[in-house]
Amino acid sequence: xxxxxxxxxxxxxxxxxxxxxxxxxxxxxxxxxxxxxxxxxxxxxxxxxxxxxxxxxxxxxxxxxxxxxxxxxxxxxxxxxxxxxxxxxxxxxxxxxxxxxxxxxxxxx
Amino acid sequence: xxxxxxxxxxxxxxxxxxxxxxxxxxxxxxxxxxxxxxxxxxxxxxxxxxxxxxxxxxxxxxxxxxxxxxxxxxxxxxxxxxxxxxxxxxxxxxxxxxxxxxxxxxxxx
DNA sequence: CGCATTCATCGTAATATTGCAATTAATATG
DNA sequence: CATATTAATTGCAATATTACGATGAATGCG
Numbered sequence: 001x002x003x004x005x006x007x008x009x010x011x012x013x014x015x016x017x018x019x020x021x022x023x024x025x026x027x028x029x030x031x032x033x034x035x036x037x038x039x040x041x042x043x044x045x046x047x048x049x050x051x052x053x054x055x056x057x058x059x060x061x062x063x064x065x066x067x068x069x070x071x072x073x074x075x076x077x078x079x080x081x082x083x084x085x086x087x088x089x090x091x092x093x094x095x096x097x098x099x100x101x102x103x104x105x106x107x108x109x
Numbered sequence: 110x111x112x113x114x115x116x117x118x119x120x121x122x123x124x125x126x127x128x129x130x131x132x133x134x135x136x137x138x139x140x141x142x143x144x145x146x147x148x149x150x151x152x153x154x155x156x157x158x159x160x161x162x163x164x165x166x167x168x169x170x171x172x173x174x175x176x177x178x179x180x181x182x183x184x185x186x187x188x189x190x191x192x193x194x195x196x197x198x199x200x201x202x203x204x205x206x207x208x209x210x211x212x213x214x215x216x217x218x
Numbered sequence: 219c220g221c222a223t224t225c226a227t228c229g230t231a232a233t234a235t236t237g238c239a240a241t242t243a244a245t246a247t248g
Numbered sequence: 249c250a251t252a253t254t255a256a257t258t259g260c261a262a263t264a265t266t267a268c269g270a271t272g273a274a275t276g277c278g
Contacts (some may be wrong), residue, residue, distance in 0.1 A: 001182075001230095001231065001232045001233065001234055001265085001266050001267040001268070002231080002232045002233030002234055002264085002266050002267075003232070003234080003265095003266065003267080004134065004135065004136075004233095004234090004265090004266065004267090005136075005160070005161065005266085005267080006135060008135075008139075008159060008160045008161065009135035009136065009138070009139050013135040013138045013139050013142070014135045016132075016135075016138050017132065017133055017134050017135040017137070017138050018133075020129045020130070020133040020138075021129070021130065021133030021134070022130040022133075023125075023129040023133075024126055024127075024129040024130030024131075024133040025113065025126050025130070025176075025235090025236085026115060026117075026118035026122040026123045026126040027113075027114075027117070027118070027206075027236090028126070028127050029118070029126050029129075030117075030118050030119075030122050030124045033122070033210075033251090033269055034188075034224050036210055036211055043254075043255080044253090044254060044255070047255095049118060050158065051114075051117045052114065052236095052238090053237065053239080053254085054118065054238090054239075054254085054255070054256095055237075055239075055240090055255090055257080055258095056236075056237050056238070058255060058256060058257085059235095059236080059237080059256095059257095060236095060254095060257085061255095062138070064253095073241085074245090074255090075242070075254080076244095076245060076246065076251055076253095077245045077246060078245095078253085078254055079253045079254075079255060079256090080253075083211055084113065088208070088211055091208065092208045095204050095208065098138075099197070099200065099201045099204065101145055101196055101236060102145055102192055102251085110236050110238070110260095110261065110263065111234085111235060111236050111237080111261080111262045111263025111264055111265055112235095112236070112262070113236065113239080113263095113264090114236085114239085114262080115231070124245085134266085135268090145260060152222060152224075152225080153223090153225075155231090156225095161266095161267075161268090162244090162267065162268050162269080163224085163226095163268095164226085164228095164231085164267075164268060164269075164270090165266070165267050166225095166227090167226060167266065168226090168227095168234090168265095168266080168267080169229095169266095170225095170226095171226085174229060181273090183225090183274085185223095185224085185274095185275060186222090186223050186224045186225080186274070186275045186277065187223085187224055187225075187275095188224075188225060201264045210224040215230080218270090
């Protein structure tokens with residue numbers, strides 16, 4: 001085991017979980033925040049800022065790219081990463097939809 | 110390794126990541142949605158609904174309780190779980206704050 | 219009390235994740 | 249062209265997660 005039984009759940013549930021999971025690591029939160037604060041593309045500066053090895057940062061960037069939160073464009077020898085507006089918007093909508101679903105419901109305990 | 114280097118990040122980043130992670134599994138998403146749809150406490154019905162062993166559900170419930178999203182109250186031999194309004198609200202605020210931080214910023218690529 | 223029901227916990231197996239050093243690929247620069 | 253720089257990839261080691269069966273604790277019921 002150690003494997004999630006994805007077949008027990010709906011596609012929607014699996015996707016939502018995957019989105020949450022992508023942000024379920026402080027390094028990936030930190031990367032996003034760095035990208036936001038710099039207001040610009042950052043590349044290997046993340047390695048300097050975050051105190052993790054280059055290979056590790058690269059891996060986290062890949063995961064963030066996979067879920068569509070960021071995109072990377074090659075610029076010479078370095079790569080420029082920044083928020084993907086579309087992916088970000090979708091994320092926000094999904095999150096909102098999830099959390100909104102509770103509002104106004106009365107609890108039993 | 111396999112261990113997150115939490116000391117590299119701020120408390121806030123670690124906490125936010127932990128919150129995301131708690132919802133980063135389809136079973137836990139499904140549990141929350143079950144609790145929402147039922148509008149009432151559910152206990153071992155989750156085991157029937159979700160197709161996972163009782164021990165597994167119990168573990169997921171524990172994690173959701175740990176991050177404050179749900180609370181459980183013992184009722185006889187069974188236990189009633191439901192959304193914790195306070196925890197839910199805090200979650201929502203944190204998520205909102207995170208996603209809002211991008212709005213209106215111009216991207217470079 | 220004796221037994222059933224419900225759920226938490228423990229122990230364990232299988233798999234996933236995190237992190238790094240080393241290597242590779244691609245581009246720039248002298 | 250030779251070398252340096254940047255970042256992706258590969259291959260590992262250590263730890264975490266997921267899932268389950270078995271067991272235990274608590275409560276309800278005959």
